[in-house]
Amino acid sequence: MSGEEERRLAALVRAHDRWRGREVFNLLASENAVSPVARRYLGSDLAGRYTLPITTDFHGDTIDNSYTGTRYTDRIEALANAAAARLFHGRFATTRPLSGHIAALSALVPLLPPKSRILAISPDDGGYDGYAPGYIPAVFGYTVRPLPTEGPGHRVNAEVAADTIRRERPQAVVLGQSFFLFPYPLREIAEAAHAIDALVLYDGSHVLGLVAGGEFQDPLREGADVLYGSTHKSFPGPQGGLLVTDREDLFRQLDPALVWRVFDNAHWNRIAALAQTLLELERCGPEYARTVVANAQGLGRELSRGGFPLLAEEEGFTRSHQLHIDRTRLRSEANLGAGELARRLERQRLLIDLVGRIGTAEVSRLGLVPEEMPRLADLLIRGGIRGERVAHDVLAWRRTFRKLRFA
Numbered sequence: 001m002s003g004e005e006e007r008r009l010a011a012l013v014r015a016h017d018r019w020r021g022r023e024v025f026n027l028l029a030s031e032n033a034v035s036p037v038a039r040r041y042l043g044s045d046l047a048g049r050y051t052l053p054i055t056t057d058f059h060g061d062t063i064d065n066s067y068t069g070t071r072y073t074d075r076i077e078a079l080a081n082a083a084a085a086r087l088f089h090g091r092f093a094t095t096r097p098l099s100g101h102i103a104a105l106s107a108l109v110p111l112l113p114p115k116s117r118i119l120a121i122s123p124d125d126g127g128y129d130g131y132a133p134g135y136i137p138a139v140f141g142y143t144v145r146p147l148p149t150e151g152p153g154h155r156v157n158a159e160v161a162a163d164t165i166r167r168e169r170p171q172a173v174v175l176g177q178s179f180f181l182f183p184y185p186l187r188e189i190a191e192a193a194h195a196i197d198a199l200v201l202y203d204g205s206h207v208l209g210l211v212a213g214g215e216f217q218d219p220l221r222e223g224a225d226v227l228y229g230s231t232h233k234s235f236p237g238p239q240g241g242l243l244v245t246d247r248e249d250l251f252r253q254l255d256p257a258l259v260w261r262v263f264d265n266a267h268w269n270r271i272a273a274l275a276q277t278l279l280e281l282e283r284c285g286p287e288y289a290r291t292v293v294a295n296a297q298g299l300g301r302e303l304s305r306g307g308f309p310l311l312a313e314e315e316g317f318t319r320s321h322q323l324h325i326d327r328t329r330l331r332s333e334a335n336l337g338a339g340e341l342a343r344r345l346e347r348q349r350l351l352i353d354l355v356g357r358i359g360t361a362e363v364s365r366l367g368l369v370p371e372e373m374p375r376l377a378d379l380l381i382r383g384g385i386r387g388e389r390v391a392h393d394v395l396a397w398r399r400t401f402r403k404l405r406f407a
């Protein structure tokens with residue numbers, strides 16, 4: 001029985017790898033493809049190991065590690081942290097957070113005591129659900145107040161943000177969105193926040209790969225105190241998180257407070273794979289990020305030209321890897337919901353999410369360039385809006401992309 005289950009499991013994993021790795025175009029804005037070397041490290045011996053350098057044990061003694069056998073593990077982690085610090089322009093980094101959500105906790109829990117007041121963008125305006133009152137704030141006793149946005153692109157206006165900060169007097173302004181098209185007026189926000197001693201925490205989960213490549217914006221140099229986020233959305237690494245700051249006072253407060261509050265084991269195979277991706281982006285990041293954004297803007301223009309309803313057209317659609325579907329027009333013009341559209345496209349081997357985002361990070365890694373956006377837009381329009389069968393054409397085209405770029 002168990003042998004049969006094992007064979008079934010092996011067949012499922014093989015089928016998944018074939019389907020997602022070779023037979024679809026993945027336009028999910030939250031995902032990316034991991035480089036071959038990083039994948040190898042994920043499967044290395046590190047996958048089963050522990051290390052815990054410099055800890056304070058239950059009796060208050062400082063010990064250099066709770067484990068032996070860690071001579072290489074610790075150097076791999078140090079290398080990853082140094083690469084993260086260099087790439088994101090801070091002096092201090094940790095690659096231990098296990099995801100973007102855990103990276104958010106890694107910043108908030110040590111820096112903001114219970115009852116703190118935070119400003120964050122509401123999920124109704126494209127903000128991350130985790131910062132909504134019922135989630136992270138409920139667990140840690142924070143009051144959360146909305147940072148307003150404007151227009152279909154959910155932009156933050158500098159003056160409105162500064163007024164809101166002065167009125168609400170939060171301990172921290174948490175920036176970052178799940179629906180994230182345009183950069184923030186960060187210098188003005190940081191000036192207003194720092195004038196009342198509030199921290200500026202930048203959740204770069206969605207745009208981290210663009211920031212790494214010098215696109216979108218440079219949060220730490222523009223005034224954010226801490227940058228953190230997921231390492232697997234526009235950043236093409238293994239699933240995980242990281243946190244970077246240029247402020248030694250904050251890092252000293254933050255780093256020792258994380259172990260046993262936010263995580264213990266940090267998955268050192270993931271950290272080795274992340275280190276590899278950070279080094280790959282030091283080499284190819286600018287070209288990667290430029291391609292992702294140019295593809296998103298080009299795809300936006302072509303989709304719109306073909307009648308596919310998108311938001312923020314007057315603003316050039318996007319400055320990130322995301323495009324946002326105009327769900328009201330989708331309903332009125334094509335009689336479709338975003339979920340129905342996504343399911344229809346999935347049957348045609350084109351993956352987008354069910355909440356109205358299209359992302360160009362993974363197709364850019366596959367090797368698609370702006371000149372190919374008319375062809376991709378045509379498949380999305382025919383397969384999604386007109387309900388035509390395009391799966392065969394998609395598969396034939398997909399099979400011509402065999403090697404990941406920027407890896």
Ligand SMILES: Cc1ncc(COP(=O)(O)O)c(C=O)c1O
Pocket residue numbers: 030099100101102104127128130176177178179203205206229230231240241
């Ligand atoms: C802005 C933002 N922050 C944090 C997260 C959580 O990321 P993860 O899934 O890596 O925990 C997300 C996930 O979509 C997000 O959009």
